[in-house]
Amino acid sequence: MAYCEEDQLGYDPTIRLDDHGNAAEIDVYDRETNKKHTLRILKTIMRATRSFGRHTRCFLCRDDVLAENVVVKDAWAHSKRRADSVGQQEKKEKENDLRDEVVFMQKIRDCLAGRDDLKGTFASIVHGGAVQIVGQHSTLEDNTDTAFGELLQHTSNQCEFRVHRRIAMKPECVPLQNIESVDQLIVVVADVMAAHTAIATECGILHRDISVNNMLFTKLPDNTVRGVLIDFDCAKDMADSDFSTWPERTGTYPYMSINNLSNSNVKRTQLDDWESLIYVLCWLGTTGINLNDEKQFDNTMRLAIKKWQGNDPFDVAEAKCFALSTLNNFVTNILNGFLDIEGYAELGGLVYELCDILFFNEHMSPLSHGTQEIDNFTLAKLLKTRKTLFEDLSGERRDKDMGVDKRNPFERRAECAKDIANDLLEAILAARTKALERLRSSK
Numbered sequence: 191m192a193y194c195e196e197d198q199l200g201y202d203p204t205i206r207l208d209d210h211g212n213a214a215e216i217d218v219y220d221r222e223t224n225k226k227h228t229l230r231i232l233k234t235i236m237r238a239t240r241s242f243g244r245h246t247r248c249f250l251c252r253d254d255v256l257a258e259n260v261v262v263k264d265a266w267a268h269s270k271r272r273a274d275s276v277g278q279q280e281k282k283e284k285e286n287d288l289r290d291e292v293v294f295m296q297k298i299r300d301c302l303a304g305r306d307d308l309k310g311t312f313a314s315i316v317h318g319g320a321v322q323i324v325g326q327h328s329t330l331e332d333n334t335d336t337a338f339g340e341l342l343q344h345t346s347n348q349c350e351f352r353v354h355r356r357i358a359m360k361p362e363c364v365p366l367q368n369i370e371s372v373d374q375l376i377v378v379v380a381d382v383m384a385a386h387t388a389i390a391t392e393c394g395i396l397h398r399d400i401s402v403n404n405m406l407f408t409k410l411p412d413n414t415v416r417g418v419l420i421d422f423d424c425a426k427d428m429a430d431s432d433f434s435t436w437p438e439r440t441g442t443y444p445y446m447s448i449n450n451l452s453n454s455n456v457k458r459t460q461l462d463d464w465e466s467l468i469y470v471l472c473w474l475g476t477t478g479i480n481l482n483d484e485k486q487f488d489n490t491m492r493l494a495i496k497k498w499q500g501n502d503p504f505d506v507a508e509a510k511c512f513a514l515s516t517l518n519n520f521v522t523n524i525l526n527g528f529l530d531i532e533g534y535a536e537l538g539g540l541v542y543e544l545c546d547i548l549f550f551n552e553h554m555s556p557l558s559h560g561t562q563e564i565d566n567f568t569l570a571k572l573l574k575t576r577k578t579l580f581e582d583l584s585g586e587r588r589d590k591d592m593g594v595d596k597r598n599p600f601e602r603r604a605e606c607a608k609d610i611a612n613d614l615l616e617a618i619l620a621a622r623t624k625a626l627e628r629l630r631s632s633k
Contacts, residue, residue, distance in 0.1 A: 221319035363406035372533030380622035381417030
């Protein structure tokens with residue numbers, strides 16, 4: 191028999207059950223107002239699939255005070271600070287935790303408040319903060335240090351520090367797998383990347399985890415759709431002193447950029463997330479954008495894209511490097527594997543254009559093309575056939591100031607990331623316009 195408070199036994203007193211054992215109420219602490227909000231749980235959207243890691247759960251809830259529905263994300267997120275820091279240093283680290291999704295979402299909401307064109311294209315925070323456990327004698331932040339307590343002092347294993355956070359947000363969205371057509375998909379990803387670009391350039395926050403699960407959509411009254419970018423758990427503040435290189439890998443192997451997979455020391459930029467988008471679209475084009483199209487797909491065993499599912503990140507990076515070494519390679523190994531059904535030709539055309547802009551941009555020299563460094567023999571051959579590598583018909587190339595000593599194409603493109611990202615956004619917004627025209631004409 192144990193004589194202690196329920197939270198010490200592992201119960202979460204901030205989620206309460208009804209008479210049938212179902213979750214009925216959930217408390218969300220708001221850091222901005224320093225208030226607790228009790229919301230009614232309408233249904234469970236996502237259950238945690240494992241006991242360790244982030245243990246993310248999502249609930250559709252009713253905020254009776256605001257008289258609207260919100261989605262509550264409950265997760266144990268990585269944190270840069272530890273609870274055992276002391277004094278003013280603890281206060282400073284707590285206020286400047288550069289891995290805090292709540293801080294990111296508040297900044298995004300405030301920075302983009304005047305952007306009506308982006309309304310509804312990113313998850314907008316309503317309430318959010320660390321879960322607070324109220325005991326008989328004190329109130330504690332729910333994190334791994336307070337959960338394990340003195341046990342941490344008696345183990346040789348370093349426990350990664352996580353904070354239990356809850357975020358109530360809008361809008362309520364639909365999973366990408368419920369999309370009805372390729373044209374709808376194009377509209378959704380264009381909306382998502384427009385929001386992504388604004389969040390990077392105007393808010394100084396890089397998402398770093400573009401994937402199928404983090405791009406959702408809402409249905410509008412006119413039967414069109416709007417894409418929504420969610421989940422800033424892996425995001426990074428571009429003002430962080432460690433922004434240029436991060437030893438951690440973030441994302442899912444099939445969608446991760448080559449830089450990320452290979453643990454490269456090349457500066458991470460918007461281009462890594464655009465590269466992830468290309469991989470997402472390649473995967474959907476190959477396996478099907480929804481359950482109905484997936485029925486017409488055989489399997490990936492005989493396709494080159496299968497190697498993107500490998501267990502070794504360096505092997506996956508090598509497979510992607512080969513597939514994207516030239517446009518011909520990309521067409522032969524990846525685009526030719528797209529499903530041969532209605533709409534997928536348009537998707538393949540968009541993916542080809544995005545790949546061309548990112549990896550073979552016409553405003554960049556051959557040194558900045560592809561996935562491999564140019565060797566001395568090839569460089570000498572190029573210099574022999576042209577006056578300079580840094581001139582084209584439209585004038586000087588963007589990477590003219592880098593010279594020929596720097597030959598890593600990823601490093602060179604990172605220096606011109608903003609311009610290339612603008613090219614990519616222009617292309618995908620043009621594709622969105624055409625997709626909307628096809629959707630409206632088909633009604």
